[in-house]
Amino acid sequence: MKVRVALVTALLLLSGSSALAAPPPDTTPYYWQVPGAGERALRAAGFDVEHGVDGSVQVVGDRRVADRLTALGYRPSRFDAVYKPVPADRSAQIGVQTYYGGYRTVAEHEKHLTDVAAAYPALTQVYDIGDSWRKTRGLGGHDINAICITKKQAGDCALSPNSAKPRFALIAQIHARELATGELAWRWIDHVTKGYGTDAEVTSILDTTELWVVPIVNPDGVDIVASGGNQPLMQRKNANNTSATCSTPNYGVDLNRNSTFKWGGAGTSRCGETYQGTAAGSEPETRAIEAWFRQLFPDQRGPGDTEPAPVTTRGVMITVHSYGNLIMPPWGWTWNANPNAAQLAALGSKMAAFNGYTVRAEGDTTGTTDDFTYGTLGIASYTFEVGASSGSCGGFFPQYSCVDSLFWPKNKGAFLTAAKAAKAPYAS
Numbered sequence: 001m002k003v004r005v006a007l008v009t010a011l012l013l014l015s016g017s018s019a020l021a022a023p024p025p026d027t028t029p030y031y032w033q034v035p036g037a038g039e040r041a042l043r044a045a046g047f048d049v050e051h052g053v054d055g056s057v058q059v060v061g062d063r064r065v066a067d068r069l070t071a072l073g074y075r076p077s078r079f080d081a082v083y084k085p086v087p088a089d090r091s092a093q094i095g096v097q098t099y100y101g102g103y104r105t106v107a108e109h110e111k112h113l114t115d116v117a118a119a120y121p122a123l124t125q126v127y128d129i130g131d132s133w134r135k136t137r138g139l140g141g142h143d144i145n146a147i148c149i150t151k152k153q154a155g156d157c158a159l160s161p162n163s164a165k166p167r168f169a170l171i172a173q174i175h176a177r178e179l180a181t182g183e184l185a186w187r188w189i190d191h192v193t194k195g196y197g198t199d200a201e202v203t204s205i206l207d208t209t210e211l212w213v214v215p216i217v218n219p220d221g222v223d224i225v226a227s228g229g230n231q232p233l234m235q236r237k238n239a240n241n242t243s244a245t246c247s248t249p250n251y252g253v254d255l256n257r258n259s260t261f262k263w264g265g266a267g268t269s270r271c272g273e274t275y276q277g278t279a280a281g282s283e284p285e286t287r288a289i290e291a292w293f294r295q296l297f298p299d300q301r302g303p304g305d306t307e308p309a310p311v312t313t314r315g316v317m318i319t320v321h322s323y324g325n326l327i328m329p330p331w332g333w334t335w336n337a338n339p340n341a342a343q344l345a346a347l348g349s350k351m352a353a354f355n356g357y358t359v360r361a362e363g364d365t366t367g368t369t370d371d372f373t374y375g376t377l378g379i380a381s382y383t384f385e386v387g388a389s390s391g392s393c394g395g396f397f398p399q400y401s402c403v404d405s406l407f408w409p410k411n412k413g414a415f416l417t418a419a420k421a422a423k424a425p426y427a428s
Contacts, residue, residue, distance in 0.1 A: 026063040029234065031084070032396060034059050034069060034075040038191055039364060045072065048273045049325040050236075052079075053389055060234070060396075073401035080390035082401045086230045087232070099226045102400035105177050106142055106187070106219045106226070112186060113147050113215070120193045120214055123206065123349060124149050125157040130288020132220040133240045141239075142219035144288050149192050149211040156210060161298040163210060166314040166422040170415065171214040171289065174255050174319060174369065176221025177396045180386055181320040184401045185215035205419050207335045212296060217289055218255055218382055224248060232397055236273050238285055242382045247269030253277040256321075257367040261375045262333035265366035269309045293317070293373055301378025308339035309378030309426060316347075316422045317381045318415070323395055325354055327359045327414075330374045332383075335363035343426040354413030357384070380425035384416075386411065 008346060009152025033043065035056045042049045043060060048068070052058040058079060067075040069098060086101040097105040104112070117126045126144040135141025148157035170188060172181040192211055195202035196253040205211070216222055220239035225232045244251035250271045257266035263280035267273070281287050301309040329344040331337075340343065341361070348359035370381035386407055393402035 001380050005090070005154050028081070029060060029062055030066075030081055031079045031389065032059045032061065032066050032069065033079040034074050034076050037069075037074055043267060043272065043274055046269060046272055048236075051326070051385065053365060053388060056205075080394060082234070082395060083231055083397055084392050084395075087399070087401070098233050100397065100400065101230070102178065103183065103226070103232075106216060108224050109182060109186065110142070110145060112189070113145050115185065115191055116147065116189060120149075120196075122152055123193055123196055125152070127159065127292075129214070129286055129292040132218075133238050133284055134220045136284045137240075142212065142223075144219065144285060146212055146214045146292060147189060149189065149206065149213070150209065151196065151206045159292075159295040161294070161296060165208060166424075167210045167296050168315070168419040168422040169212040169214075169293070169317045169373075170320065170368070170418075171217050172320040173215070173222055174217040174285075175321060176218045176237070176291075177232065177249075178322040178386075178399055179225070179232065179396065180322055180403050180407050182216050182222070182413060183400075184320055184386065184407055185213050187403070187408045188411075189213055189215070191412065201416060205416070209419055209422050211259045211419055214289065214292075217285055220253065225269075228244065234396070236281055237275065240277075240283060244270045246269045246391075252419035253283050255283055255285050255289075256319075256369055257365065258283050259367040259369055259372040260286075260290060261367070261372040263367040265333065274365075280367070289369070293377065297373070297377045297379050299377055301375075305336075305375075306339050309374075309380075309425050311424070313378050313380070313426055314423060315377070315379035316418045316425050317370065317379055318384055318418055319369045319382070319387060320384045322385060322398075323387040323389055325355075325357045325388055326369070326383075327355075327357045328383040328385065329359070329361050330368075330381060331361060331363055331373050332365040332368040332371045333363065335361075337361070338374065340426055342375075344382075345419055347380060347418075347425055348375075348382060351382075351414035351417045354417065355384075355410040357414075380421070381393060384411070384414075 045338045048060040066076045117124045125148045127146045130144045132141040171183040171316035224235040233249040241251040257276040260281040266276035297315045300313040328349045372383040
């Protein structure tokens with residue numbers, strides 16, 4: 001018997017049987033704190049880099065990513081898990097398409113806009129402003145939808161920069177994996193439509209201002225994220241897989257590096273998370289959103305980088321991202337201060353009084369949306385980075401309950417402040 005057991009054991013060893021093979025690598029994604037590392041160097045090396053704490057940076061990935069960092073001489077430490085515990089999702093009982101504990105799919109966001117427009121015809125107008133990459137290729141995909149919300153008078157909600165009322169624009173989920181951002185847009189839409197006539201502040205805003213919202217700029221990317229269910233895929237970019245050898249969720253173009261303003265200083269690797277695309281405005285989502293901005297706002301700033309927008313400028317834009325608890329005005333393309341830095345910081349501080357975020361420009365990104373809207377059109381523009389870097393309400397995939405318990409209560413006042421400032425954002 002002992003001889004037979006020994007023989008079987010030897011055969012298993014020779015055959016490389018999985019029963020005796022080394023355990024598979026840990027593919028669970030984590031946030032790794034990397035002290036002493038520079039963001040640009042890490043991005044150039046192909047890492048997925050995000051804001052860290054105490055001035056350091058974080059890299060997103062599994063144990064193999066940490067091993068790569070160690071081999072390069074860094075000392076990564078595991079900071080937090082990407083996936084949070086997911087409570088039971090009760091919304092499935094009423095036929096709502098959700099994932100990861102309650103986050104709504106693109107189809108649900110599309111239905112929401114249709115339902116809101118039907119319920120509030122005197123306040124709303126929905127527009128199809130362009131197509132996602134997959135739709136342009138006949139591969140399914142989506143329309144990119146925008147909603148205008150105001151107490152409509154003759155000429156309101158027209159796609160023309162010559163509007164009677166000032167305008168506040170909010171866009172979300174340009175980076176697909178930043179889940180809470182689309183949900184914040186959803187709550188903003190509901191707050192201002194349901195509040196008209198009963199909430200004095202909301203009523204005053206809608207009587208005097210047009211509010212425009214694109215809840216999901218990157219619908220193809222959100223489809224990819226949602227396909228992971230309770231372990232959402234970490235798709236940041238759009239779905240453009242042209243000539244890409246990388247796999248899901250690494251292919252695509254970073255739409256927040258693809259803007260036509262100061263394009264060209266971001267990632268050039270197709271599999272990198274900040275891949276800027278083959279040319280400025282190469283992606284249909286970028287072209288759609290920039291054309292829409294030009295339809296909403298006149299050019300109110302001179303062409304020079306140091307020319308300020310005049311005090312008479314109207315319009316505010318917020319693009320909602322995660323994470324970092326930051327309010328970031330331009331510039332992104334340079335560390336030099338923009339020519340309206342003092343006024344933008346002042347309005348930023350008013351918004352930060354509600355959410356407690358830090359107001360800070362960071363000049364390490366090119367081809368961004370807020371650089372385009374400020375640099376090209378002169379409107380007061382900000383990136384909101386929603387949420388902390390760790391905990392159940394931190395990172396890209398916070399628990400769904402955090403939207404109502406934390407993110408919306410903190411940011412409602414900030415959004416209202418931005419809307420009220422749209423008539424004169426640079427006035428003292």
